Amino acid sequence: MKYQANKIEKKWQKYWEDNKTFEVVVDSKKDKFYGLVEFPYPSGDGLHTGHLRSYTALDIVCRKKRMEGFNTLYPMGMDAFGLPAENYAIKTNTHPQITTRKNIDNFVRQLKATGFAFDWSRFIETTDPKYYKWTQWIFIQMFKKGLAYKSSENINWCTSCKIGLANEEVVAGTCERCGGEVIKKEKEQWMLKITNYADRLIDGLDNINFLDTIKKQQSDWIGKSQGAEVDFAIKDSEEKLKVFTTRPDTLFGATFMVIAPEHPMLENLDIKNITEIKEYQETSAKKTDIERSSEDKDKTGVELKGLKAINPVNNEEIPIFVADYIMMGYGTGAIMAVPAHDERDFVFAKKYNLKIKEVINDNNIAINSGEFNGLDIEEFKQKIVKWLEDKKIGKATVNYKLHDWIFSRQRYWGEPIPMIKCTECGWLPVPENELPVSLPEVDDFKPGDEGESPLTKVVDWVNTTCPKCGKFAQRETDVMPNWAGSNWYFVRYLDPQNENKLIDKDKADYWLPVDWYNGGMEHTTLHLLYSRFVYKFLADINVVPKDSKIGDEPYTKRTAQGMILGEGGIKMSKSKGNVINPDGYLEKYGADTVRVYEMFMGPFDQSIAWDDKGVNGVYRFLNKVWDLQDKVVDQPIMMSSDRTKGHKKLEERQKELNLKIEDLERLLNKTIKKVGEDIDNMKFNTAVSQLMIMVNELDRWIEIKQDIFEKFVLILAPFAPHMAEEMWQALGNKKSLTDQAWPEYNQDLAQDDKVVIGIQVNGKVRDDIELDFDTEPSEDLQVEILTREKIARNLEGKEVVKFIHIKNKIISIVAK
């Protein structure tokens, strides 16, 4: 019978759904496995090949874990708040609710058509009020703990989206979403104190199994640096200029100071050339971040005339400059400049002819540093900090690049921030029994020109009463960023219907933490970092448990898939028109082909170009597998004379090829071992190639023993589950193979009994020899090797100086 992918795929998708095959519940008798992939944003373009790569990989992992006896949870949902739906609404006046609904339905259809082993009973949507009730609840808990606060910030402002952005959302000075220009703008914003968790977010990385690059990117992003704060007095003034430095050992070399243009102190000082300074402030405020940092490191600045700072270690009077190579957002927004030991300060000093004073020699020993001369810099650092602390002009400090998280968006399609402002009582959370604060209907989705949320126009929603004093009060009109719903979604999967609690404790204790989380590298300093922070907070307020091994970390293991590029290796994008929609392939070849192709195309963690020819190759492979069924028999009588009809030629060939059932058994065991190990190590491409090797071998046989074929079907199942189920049934099995045990292999049989090893003469392979596995080096063998014709010929006229035999690996002869 011909392989008809569509027919059998629909059949088994229906079977899994009808039988609730992948729905799981807490079962304390079984070990659990919680596999997770990033839930998609349901865009209008539908699921793309990148989603499928990630989802298929963990689907394979989860299906195997299940066969290994784990109570395996693999959930899915939709991260459905976000800008595209809202921008589309502005353009076409279609409510985001409508677009989102349509897109979700399409995504679900595509996911089901690919045959993922999702527990659909746990499906969640972040836009569902029953869901975002708890997103709002988390915000209120943070507010109560002082982790959410409102502040006027100089924020990143996307001029095109008219929206404030977190640092993490600014990519090379442009908006992560639309690529628009990002400028600085002063705005009142809700902030989350992620910085309180900075150390825990770094330390937590030690015990979890994340890819090294992910750990590194996260800790670089948090950017912890140890140093000191030092106060510099200003001559004839009460004011002090506080700086942060990681090199307090170079204090004696500080020959001038530089402060950021936004530094508040500029308002209070008596500066002679104040108009010049103001002009400078204005020009740098107009620069975007990208301009400010891309001017080939050329540095501009203006000296504050009439003012001098005093270097506390030697009482030297030094000039003060304002320059925009100093950022207000890091440290104190002011530095002591040490041109001899800092490249940037050096460039600046050269340009403005400032004094350069060396204080550390080539051997890292202090010079020109008064009483500290001769000290090694590490020792110097400690002593000088102590000295500063004793004089109360400085102290050891830690600084982070990480900033608090700007958590409000002046937009419509997001979770309303559940806060109320009363002119008398200040900001108050909406009482928890009134949650969720539902997103009201509006007609006009456009934000105001100054970036007011569209919600400001819904007057009867905005106006309310103060939960404390009962007088007139107004609701917050900003909404949460699109990351809010994804911060904690993997917790809600475990108890998606609970109306009274975010999650039931027993369920949290059983399922958490996530055992394996796969997603994109692009989320490393966004979602992945945010969700670790929120989870730690949830652990602090006892909503989620602390794990005995990894503590308050949500994910035991994190991996990332490489991007799929368009044909020819160009990034897929709508504008280039090279986006590959899986629908056509699912229809033409079937889900199993798409799944196996995506796994076979290359190393999982590497970017790789889509190739239609490759898809076809996999389709050929699956057809070959399908055709093997016809050869399966209970009692193979391979060479028997009564089975000759039509196979005469093949039988002769079989004899010629010397097919032995023992060799096939060995290959099977080897394949079970390799496929299993490769899945665990995410080496899906070589797992598939091993399956191909097995199939190529089976294909040479006239008849295949049923038990061999059954085992093969079981290890194929995670990759091509529909075909595997269909063949499994055809083999006479009544039940789905999803609960069959993963086949075991025999270690002895997983190893060939013979090995062919090379024989080298002076480093060049001249011959090879077949030996029994584990043949030990011996005199006899040496004699035999040396007398082999090819070897003897190459040794002619030479004397053997060394004879090396590494068991199962190589024989190497050195001759002169």
Place this chain on the structure above:
RNA sequence: GCCGGCGUGGUGGAAUUGGUAGACACGCAGGACUUAAAAUCCUGUGGCAGUAAUGCCGUAUCGGUUCAAGUCCGAUCGCCGGUACCA
């Protein structure tokens, strides 16, 4: 600039982690089947020379360590990712 990663046939890639480089697949060439095409099957396929056996060369480039290097070390070139005046 700094920090990571990578560089292997015409192509995607394998290589038990120092042990016969090129598994598996795509493509290509030749052949079988067919009126023909598609599909399928068989054979070949790193380069150069040779009918062949075989020889020489070959994992970005140059050098080193080793009986043995795609793998380790040093330098250079190139590509990709992260980050960006972080004090």
